[in-house]
Amino acid sequence: DAGVTQSPTHLIKTRGQQVTLRCSPKSGHDTVSWYQQALGQGPQFIFQYYEEEERQRGNFPDRFSGHQFPNYSSELNVNALLLGDSALYLCASSFLQGTNYGYTFGSGTRLTVV
């Protein structure tokens, strides 16, 4: 059973550019969340999607946007990239709110902004 799949695994972008990261949730999961993890820190919540709508958002600027498709897959878009956006971006899926079985995370996309 495939877990959460993220693409690409690594990405290098220039300041000011835009990037799109993709996530396919685990089979049977309907909720997708995105997290940003800086080196040596815990993951920080960006937003969560359920039924193709953004259900909750963390403390991130509007440059960060997302989308969920009917097949539950999701995209994270970041505009006007800053050097500080360099991080590991993690996608996590769950069935509903993950209160019983936790969240399943992908291996992440390592974004480097130069």
Added chain:
Amino acid sequence: SQKIEQNSEALNIQEGKTATLTCNYTNYSPAYLQWYRQDPGRGPVFLLLIRENEKEKRKERLKVTFDTTLKQSLFHITASQPADSATYLCALLSGGYNKLIFGAGTRLAVHP
């Protein structure tokens, strides 16, 4: 604001001993607390979940306690093995159970 603190220093222990990791939180009364394991360059892997009305939860060599009065959770790995070496993250479910708030994690190194 809600804050989670884990030991920032790495924990070094000998194989076969019990590792105990601490998670303290403030400004929150979580209904759920979760522990994850993260290996370098990989995403976190869910280990255990404990609810506020549960004092203790076990899974094989893992044990988690949850003290809502002290606002603390302890994570134990008994009979530790070098393969247990990783970073362990504590996380609270917040925002109507829609988001996880993570601590910075504690790195565990188990030496043969």
